[in-house]
Amino acid sequence: MCSLLLAQSIPLALSEQATAVRPGGWGAEEGVCEGLTCCLPFFAGLESPSHALRADADPWANSATTTCVTLAEPHRYDRDLEIILYPCEPHSPHLVIEDGTMTYPEYEAHIRSRRDYVRIARKDSSGERQVAFVQKRFHKDIFPNPVLMLNFCPVVEGVPGDLQSVTREILFLIDRSDSISGPDLDKVKEALLVALKSLPSGTLLNLASFGADIKPLFPSSRLCSNETLRRACEHLSGLRADPGGTNLLAALGWALAQPLHHGYPRQLFLFTGAAVGNASRILRLVRRQASTV
Incomplete structure (x- = not known):
């Protein structure tokens, strides 16, 4: 049984942004704690399919239960950095928290010093617009704020036997832009074929590929018959990457605008390798639809 539960990946797009800050690359010579800190009792091991790693004791740790993982060689920012963690108890839920770069008082002072916040605060006596302003800032101020992640991997043997009789609607959104092409697109197609x-x-099933525009396979979701599967597999095998941008907002807008089918809860699966450029509009769209899908 695979004990894989948590994978940490630093996309190349973020690495390229970090190059401006770290022109010499990120390597072990920059300090042992410039890496990932792991708590030993919770993890059975780790590995990286993309880079060589080095594990050392954290000299600043308060106990001997933590270790610091760094790159054994300098990072040249030519590929994504992937780190796979193997928990000791993969089927037990656990929380991971990443501290922000600011304390709460520091972040509050940072928000209050912004001119756009000051303008809103002067006109808002109830405080509702101020709260809305802070909520909209969270997706932009990722690094200053702490992030909490819940990890849970269910036991496959514990799945009810009548799962095959459960009804649902499944929408697959597949990025066909040049951001995901070649071997990456082939892997997506292989995984989708199995699914x-x-x-x-x-x-109920439907597929839609998107780049600068969106191309659904069916006008609306269809019952998963042999004919539906045949057409879906043919569509998938003929999928090719198109040059151009990735309009993720339009793709999600199309998917979320599809009429709901009573008795068929919707599940949406998104496959993309693009960096999101309009995150605020996408988050607003998803937030509006959170209780309808």
């Missing part, structure tokens, strides 16, 4: 052939007969 399609594993769907129970009571499933």
Whole structure:
């Protein structure tokens, strides 16, 4: 049984942004604690399919239960950095928290010093617009704020036997832009092929590929019959990467605007390798639809 539960990946897009700050690359010679800190009792091991790693004791740790993982060689920012962690108890829920670069008082002072916040505060006596302002800032102020992540991997043997009789609607959104092409697109197609052939007969299905525009396979979701699966597999095998941008907002807008089918809870799966450029508009769209999907 695979004990994989948590994978940490630093996309190349973020690495390229970091190059301006670290022109010499990120390597072990820059300090042992310039890396990932792991708590030993919770992890059985780790590995990286992309880079050589080095594990050392954290000289600043308060106990001997933590270790610091760094790159064994300088990072040249030519590929994504992937780190796979293997928990000791993979099927037990656990929380991971990453501290922000600011304390709460520091972040509050940072917000209050912004001119756009000051203008809103002067006109807002109830405080509602001020709260809304801070909520909209969270996706932009990722690094100053702490992030909490819940990890849970269910036991496959514990899945109810009647799962095949459960009805649902499944939408697959597949990025066909040049941001995901070649081997990456082939891997997505292979994974989707397995997923399609594993769907129970009571499933409503639709696929849509997107780049600068969106191309759905069916006008609306169809029952997962042999004919539906045949057309979906043919569509998937003929999928090719197109040059151009990635309009993720339009793709999500199309998916979330599809009419709901009573008795078929919707599940949306997104496959993309693009860096999100309009995150604020995407988050607003998803937030508005959070209780409708």
